[in-house]
Amino acid sequence: MAASAEDRRRRRTRTAAAIGALVALVAVLATVPLLTSDYQLSFMVNVMSYLVLTIAWALFSGTTRLVSLATSAFFGIGMYTVAMSIKILPLYASFALAIVVGAAVALVVGVLTLRLSGMFFVIFSFGLSEMIRELMVWWEINQTHTMGRYVYVPFDTTMIYEHLLGLAVVVFLVGWLLRRSRLGIALLVIGEDETVARQVGINVPFTKVAIFIVSAMFMTLTGALMAPRFSFINPNFAFNPLVSFVVVIMALLGGLQKLWAPVLGVIPLIILSERLQTQFPFWYSVLLGLVFMVIVYFLPRGVTGLLEDIWKALGRPLALPRGFTGPLLDAWAWLSRPIFLPRGLAGIIEERWLKIMPRANEKR
Amino acid sequence: MPLIEVILGGVILGGLYALVAIGFNLQFGMARIVNLAYGEFLMGAAFAAFFMYTLFSINPIVGMLLSVPVSFAANWLIYRVLMLPLVRRARTRDDLEGQTILATFGLLFVLRGAATLAFTADNRYYNYLGVPLNIFGFTFAANRVLACVLACIFGGASLMVLNRTRFGTALRALNIDPIGAELVGIDVRGMAGLAFAGGGALAAAAGTLVSTFLTFNPAIGIEFTMKALVVVIMGGIGNMAGCLTAGLLLGIAESLCSYYVDSGLTLAVAYALFLIVLVVRPRGLFGTP
Incomplete structure (x- = not known):
């Protein structure tokens, strides 16, 4: 020390x-x-x-x-x-x-x-x-x-x-x-x-x-x-089993890295669940379940994790090797690309489908 | 001798629990996913059988031809769309178990809420084969006996597939060592998807059988999930024969309890058995220490 x-x-x-x-x-x-x-x-x-x-x-x-x-x-x-x-x-x-x-x-x-x-x-x-x-x-x-x-x-x-x-x-x-x-x-x-x-x-x-x-x-x-x-x-x-469920959602939404992190999950979820219960009382369980799944899939580290990521991104020096015009030029080039659908809309659907169900002999 | 009758009643119930647990074990043991929403498919199939029987008077056993493939497809899609991202993301097996428990816990509430919306929370039942049947001098309801016989057929068929076919051998390899299975050329994710879907199909079959002799509502799913979990832990994860024995044991214990104490204590019996096994044989009834 x-x-x-x-x-x-x-x-x-x-x-x-x-x-x-x-x-x-x-x-x-x-x-x-x-x-x-x-x-x-x-x-x-x-x-x-x-x-x-x-x-x-x-x-x-x-x-x-x-x-x-x-x-x-x-x-x-x-x-x-x-x-x-x-x-x-x-x-x-x-x-x-x-x-x-x-x-x-x-x-x-x-x-x-x-x-x-x-x-x-x-x-x-x-x-x-x-x-x-x-x-x-x-x-x-x-x-x-x-x-x-x-x-x-x-x-x-x-x-x-x-x-x-x-x-x-x-x-x-x-x-x-x-x-x-x-x-x-x-x-x-x-x-x-x-x-x-x-x-x-x-x-x-x-x-x-x-x-x-x-x-x-x-x-x-x-x-x-x-x-x-x-x-x-x-x-x-x-x-009431819902209590266990809601508590897990709140903790996950807030994040588990910091002691105070759950605070960030409790308040938004209580507001949300009051709203849901008054406006869609019959849909409450379904919507809460969906919110929960969204958190598990898209916010695995909770709001605190998100804040940490943003904070880190803000702390990083701005990387603009080609100056401000670089990104503008890129955007312009992207916008002026011709719309390109060689295999049509069916091709897009097929690509999506292959992602869900790859063919057995193809390498994933 | 009422005792023998009680035990035989327990065997009939236990056959059904064994079926439920074999399906759960396919998902847990082979696909490595703890599916807390498992019982919701059972509940869904029960409602499907109810509506087919009451609205179109389709025999529940024939109705399985529809509900079982639908549940198979739905579970396969769930594995592909919802579980695979978690499988890809997970670093360790414990990590995967934690993540899937959370995701399927959310799914449980979605499905149960949707079922409550669609079917209301009322208790439902219908009368199918509610006639007494005399076997060796004991009287049973015909629908219970039919359910047990069909459960044995489905469970036996799954065991045959697992133990006697190439496909089943590959599935068992997944249970023993997923990495080794991949090394010998088994398409682990594809097979796990099929195992998961197969588990869902058995859940639907069990749900149809349950609906013929029990009152049900959208909230019954969670109870069957819990019992399946307990049976699988008792019998050993991935061990189908253990599942069968533990299922029968649970059925008999439950039947004895409802005869001597109270019929409302079924879950307590399951958890008491679970605790005893945890204390006495922590690796399951057939586990090697």
């Missing part, structure tokens, strides 16, 4: 400036409930909850590169634990209980599936939410004879919002500290190459399970905090 004194000082001022800006941002966000209408506040609650879920998702999946589809399971566990315990426990105690339950489920799932191949984990996470929903429906019908529960507590939207904001700050802090800790660096190594990680002496299963539990606890708490927003909760509502 041969950083010069000036280098260190510059870094310190930059960190101080960043912290100052973030504190100011949080302060502004904390005053939002005083300034906005009910609709805007509920929009902000949505943003905050998905922000926490997405960052928590990226904490685990962004570093280990295992696609977790279990977000809705933990979100639902949080929500439903609160719904079940609210009548017998004080509010904060039921939040705490939710975290414990979520962490326990994450521990069991993590220990059983993360030891083995990543594939098993993905498969398990895919079905976890559905399975818990099924078990809860069965339990409620046969054992407690109550399908659905009422949550009436003095915990209004403003309180939910402030708590979620606090949770968002914590999740950011955890993510930031993680990047600077041994655990976080171990995770980065695992994400790059698991064999190497094992060779340098990282306890791979332990690291994965630990971060999975941390991520699950944040998701569970988000679900728990959101429970008082809906006065009536049943298992089918709490364990």
Whole structure:
């Protein structure tokens, strides 16, 4: 570490400036409930909850590169634990209980599936939410004879919002500290190459399970905090598979390279999905699926990746070896080319078709 | 003896699960693509059979002549248009699995949403061969028995193709070592496309059979995908005989559970079995450690 004194000082001022800006941002966000209408506040609650879920998702999946589809399971566990315990426990105690339950489920799932191949984990996470929903429906019908529960507590939207904001700050802090800790660096190594990680002496299963539990606890708490927003909760509502789906889209849209990257995915997608739900309610699932596929195919590194590319392109010196007239001449030459269709429109179609279905003996 | 009847009922159900899983295994084991939208083709075929039967009174088994080739072609196009770009882009196998999981996850929501739009979310059923059939003194619904018999025929035919023909040998080579397969002159991408399409065709066949004896709606696809995943992992990726055994095991376990505990817990049974296999035999029932 041969950083010069000036280098260190510059870094310190930059960190101080960043912290100052973030504190100011949080302060502004904390005053939002005083300034906005009910609709805007509920929009902000949505943003905050998905922000926490997405960052928590990226904490685990962004570093280990295992696609977790279990977000809705933990979100639902949080929500439903609160719904079940609210009548017998004080509010904060039921939040705490939710975290414990979520962490326990994450521990069991993590220990059983993360030891083995990543594939098993993905498969398990895919079905976890559905399975818990099924078990809860069965339990409620046969054992407690109550399908659905009422949550009436003095915990209004403003309180939910402030708590979620606090949770968002914590999740950011955890993510930031993680990047600077041994655990976080171990995770980065695992994400790059698991064999190497094992060779340098990282306890791979332990690291994965630990971060999975941390991520699950944040998701569970988000679900728990959101429970008082809906006065009536049943298992089918709490364990909604769409939550997993939307969170993955948001994280991918934002990108996984930076801690703050998911923010760029959350806000546009919430605006988009509100629009879709009000204007094309029946087309919601189809359009969301299409948006998702567009992101997977055309934005594999998310908006942050795109921004990075643009930034790099802007930073590059302008390459104009023939001056400004060069490109103009090229464009003119291209425009004045005769239209050339030696094999007609059918030829174009055939070319396209050959791309989709090359002939067997031709080299691709 | 109700127990034997319950187990035989489980065998009938298990035959169907084995068929569903063999199709999934063709896509996962041979084409190396984890297709989370697999069950949506099953659901689509179920609706196709429903409408053909109720609107034009076409026998569902005859209707397969239409739905199976259509599903084959649709899956082949999906492989060519949607999956190949990902195959080309992927650097490693893990990378490819991650990418295809995401892409087919999106596809799942598109297809399911489209089906909900087109067919509404109502539960559907139709009455086809809903007559009791007496076998060895036990009574079963004729449509279930027919479904099991046909599932065995389709599954057996796929196994024969895989194990007895040159084409099948090439497919199995893809499962064992894609690079080696390319080196000995197998057109890996072409064959993988056909395996993927073949998986889709089996999904359509299974969907038609399911529609004859179960109530269905546009949301059933995901459940069958999950069960197929569980069966494939239990039986071993690319191992068709393992698929058959694991499918039967799942069917019997589910049948026992619905008889002794509750019929609504089918997925929980599947995942419980999955967990037990993960703990006891992490390489699958027939895997070599």
